[in-house]
Amino acid sequence: VAVIGAGPAGIYTADALTHDDDGPAEVDLIERLPVPYGLLRYGVAPDHLKIKAVGEALRKILERPSVRLFANVAVGEDVTVDQLRDRYDAIIYCLGASADRSMGIAGEELPGSASATEFVSWYNGHPDRESHDLSEVRAVAVVGVGNVALDVARMLLVEPADLEPTDVTEDVLTVLRASAVTDVHIFGRRAAQHVKFTTKELRELGELTNVDVLVAGENLPDEVPADLTPMAKRNVAVFQEWSERTAEGRPRRLHMHFRARPAEVLGDDRVRALRLERTTADGGGTGELFDVPVDRVLRSVGYRAVPVPGVPFDSESHTVPTVDHRVLRDGEPSPGEYAVGWAKRGATGVLGTNRSDATETIRVVTADAAQLRARRVDEPPGVGDLLVDAGVRFVDKSRWLTILDVEAEEGAATGRGRVKLADWDRLLEAAGLVDLT
Numbered sequence: 001v002a003v004i005g006a007g008p009a010g011i012y013t014a015d016a017l018t019h020d021d022d023g024p025a026e027v028d029l030i031e032r033l034p035v036p037y038g039l040l041r042y043g044v045a046p047d048h049l050k051i052k053a054v055g056e057a058l059r060k061i062l063e064r065p066s067v068r069l070f071a072n073v074a075v076g077e078d079v080t081v082d083q084l085r086d087r088y089d090a091i092i093y094c095l096g097a098s099a100d101r102s103m104g105i106a107g108e109e110l111p112g113s114a115s116a117t118e119f120v121s122w123y124n125g126h127p128d129r130e131s132h133d134l135s136e137v138r139a140v141a142v143v144g145v146g147n148v149a150l151d152v153a154r155m156l157l158v159e160p161a162d163l164e165p166t167d168v169t170e171d172v173l174t175v176l177r178a179s180a181v182t183d184v185h186i187f188g189r190r191a192a193q194h195v196k197f198t199t200k201e202l203r204e205l206g207e208l209t210n211v212d213v214l215v216a217g218e219n220l221p222d223e224v225p226a227d228l229t230p231m232a233k234r235n236v237a238v239f240q241e242w243s244e245r246t247a248e249g250r251p252r253r254l255h256m257h258f259r260a261r262p263a264e265v266l267g268d269d270r271v272r273a274l275r276l277e278r279t280t281a282d283g284g285g286t287g288e289l290f291d292v293p294v295d296r297v298l299r300s301v302g303y304r305a306v307p308v309p310g311v312p313f314d315s316e317s318h319t320v321p322t323v324d325h326r327v328l329r330d331g332e333p334s335p336g337e338y339a340v341g342w343a344k345r346g347a348t349g350v351l352g353t354n355r356s357d358a359t360e361t362i363r364v365v366t367a368d369a370a371q372l373r374a375r376r377v378d379e380p381p382g383v384g385d386l387l388v389d390a391g392v393r394f395v396d397k398s399r400w401l402t403i404l405d406v407e408a409e410e411g412a413a414t415g416r417g418r419v420k421l422a423d424w425d426r427l428l429e430a431a432g433l434v435d436l437t
């Protein structure tokens with residue numbers, strides 16, 4: 001089986017295919033980046049050490065002899081989907097959803113306005129990242145009420161020393177140490193009870209040293225509506241507790257704003273302010289506009305998948321279309337093609353959601369197995385010889401482990417634990433695929 005994408009969904013899919021000793025499949029994990037783990041490595045915030053530690057469990061799955069890794073191989077570029085379909089009984093797309101959504105308002109393209117995706121990629125050392133400079137940024141608007149917005153706000157407010165035990169790169173620490181940020185504003189379109197934050201992550205913001213958390217009491221419901229979900233009740237209770245706090249003159253402030261919809265990013269050569277429209281509790285417009293001066297706007301209004309050549313794509317839902325986990329081509333289930341994870345479900349769900357998704361999908365693959373074996377074209381199985389013939393140099397498991405060793409050495413040199421390599425060249429050099437000397 002070829003599993004395309006070695007993020008959590010891909011690795012849990014490999015797990016579901018190979019953990020059964022009675023008839024284990026052979027799995028080739030094909031990954032665009034030189035390293036596996038997808039958003040576990042490049043999305044999950046570096047200070048969430050417990051979640052990052054899920055990597056240890058994923059590593060055990062990758063270590064199984066029946067699982068092979070072909071990283072640094074982009075499907076649709078280095079190898080085509082048709083080539084793979086001829087060589088595998090089944091292909092499972094676990095491509096994730098790595099692009100951001102836009103707010104669709106004027107001024108969004110001004111310098112200083114960026115997506116949370118870009119900022120997250122930067123602090124997580126993604127090899128495609130662009131650099132960020134916060135030395136002249138005092139106030140930041142974070143638009144969105146999901147956990148990614150919380151991560152972004154926390155990374156802007158956290159003491160850089162608290163990140164030293166993590167795997168963030170030295171250049172990220174240098175930028176954060178030189179940061180001039182004093183105020184972070186989080187804006188939600190609807191009322192406080194509608195935020196999508198999980199309460200544990202929300203509370204973390206209120207516990208940051210050197211940060212005053214400010215919520216205007218008039219922004220909160222007078223009475224907590226009785227029909228709220230338990231999580232919404234807990235979140236409103238956190239906001240209520242914050243609204244009773246008085247500012248203690250700490251060097252940084254977090255401002256929570258509800259019922260505020262971005263209307264325009266204002267500025268000339270760069271962002272100067274965010275214009276917002278006051279909304280009703282349900283997010284409807286009231287026409288009342290107000291401006292909040294900020295130097296940077298980071299929108300966190302959702303991730304979406306991008307099309308990969310040869311892979312069916314629904315441009316309305318931004319997902320790989322499926323019925324019962326089977327990929328649809330021209331509206332019909334395509335034999336031998338499946339999808340798991342964010343590419344199929346959209347950008348929702350935590351790591352564990354991909355695990356149950358993988359288990360359910362592999363049940364369907366197993367049910368189809370007899371037909372699948374019958375349809376493979378008589379080509380040599382596996383992608384290895386194709387890549388060699390095409391001159392594509394891939395990172396296999398042993399080369400990936402070498403990258404991890406080099407990252408450990410990199411961290412040790414500065415008295416830290418493992419620190420990520422963030423450049424393509426450095427990653428490929430560590431893997432022994434290029435010589436930069």
Ligand SMILES: Cc1cc2nc3c(=O)[nH]c(=O)nc-3n(C[C@H](O)[C@H](O)[C@H](O)COP(=O)(O)OP(=O)(O)OC[C@H]3O[C@@H](n4cnc5c(N)ncnc54)[C@H](O)[C@@H]3O)c2cc1C
Nearest residue numbers: 005007008009032038039043044075095096341342350351
């Ligand atoms: C900022 C952020 C923070 C998060 N924090 C948490 C958290 O704290 N806790 C939690 O439980 N969950 C968290 N999540 C959610 C979690 O990361 C996702 O549930 C999970 O990563 C989705 O897995 P996936 O494999 O579908 O996608 P991804 O993780 O995106 O993996 C997809 C993989 O496919 C590869 N790929 C894409 N195109 C190709 C191609 N053409 N050829 C080959 N490979 C390709 C990509 O490089 C990537 O490695 C967070 C998500 C984000 C964005």
